[in-house]
Amino acid sequence: xxxxxxxxxxxxxxxxxxxxxxxxxxxxxxxxxxxxxxxxxxxxxxxxxxxxxxxxxxxxxxxxxxxxxxxxxxxxxxxxxxxxxxxxxxxxxxxxxxxxxxxxxxxxxxxxxxxxxxxxxxxxxxxxxxxxxx
Numbered sequence: 001x002x003x004x005x006x007x008x009x010x011x012x013x014x015x016x017x018x019x020x021x022x023x024x025x026x027x028x029x030x031x032x033x034x035x036x037x038x039x040x041x042x043x044x045x046x047x048x049x050x051x052x053x054x055x056x057x058x059x060x061x062x063x064x065x066x067x068x069x070x071x072x073x074x075x076x077x078x079x080x081x082x083x084x085x086x087x088x089x090x091x092x093x094x095x096x097x098x099x100x101x102x103x104x105x106x107x108x109x110x111x112x113x114x115x116x117x118x119x120x121x122x123x124x125x126x127x128x129x130x131x132x133x134x
Contacts, residue, residue, distance in 0.1 A: 028114050028133035035126050044126050045082075048106045052084055061085075067092070067112075078103070078123075085109075089133070092116075100125070109133070 035041040048061075055064045061083040063072045067090040074083040075097045083096040084106040091113040096105050103120040106128040114131040 026113070026134060028111070028131060030114070030116065030129060030131040032127060032129045041124075041126050044128065045104050048082060048084060048104050048126075048128070051086070051106055052082065055084070055086060057084060063087075065092075074098075081120075083107075092131075092133075094131075096120075105129075107131075 033044070035044050049059075052059065052061055055062070057064065060076070060081065061074060063074065063085045065072060065087045067088060069090050070087045070092045072085040072087055072092070073095045074085060075095070076083060077099045078101040080102040081098040082104040083098055085094050085096060086107070087094060087109045089109070089111045092109040094107045094109055094114070094116040095118070096107055097119045098105065099119070099121045100123045102124045103122070104126045105118050105120055107116050107118055108128065109116060109131045111133040114133040116129055116131050118127070118129065
């Protein structure tokens with residue numbers, strides 16, 4: 001019994017040393033979605049088209065920023081490409097570069113201080129990235 005209490009005290013002391021960094025010290029997480037078949041590709045393209053309409057962007061896409069200190073850019077070489085960058089919050093940096101034809105990508109950044117840079121080389125590629133920073 002005394003050995004179990006001693007082990008618990010050692011474990012508690014060890015855990016106490018691991019929590020030196022505050023939980024809200026700043027950071028970010030991202031996730032990227034890429035379609036795996038033609039049906040998913042069509043669905044994602046429809047979603048990106050709807051996102052462009054909802055954000056008052058042209059068919060080729062555009063940039064919408066809400067906040068301070070944000071930087072964004074889209075470079076398209078080819079035809080039929082669609083690029084969307086939406087930044088909501090402060091201190092975001094995001095770019096989309098599309099080389100080829102009929103590519104579609106959406107970069108959505110929320111919170112603060114996220115960095116996202118996407119390059120699509122080829123034809124018919126589709127994807128989205130969502131980033132959240134704190």
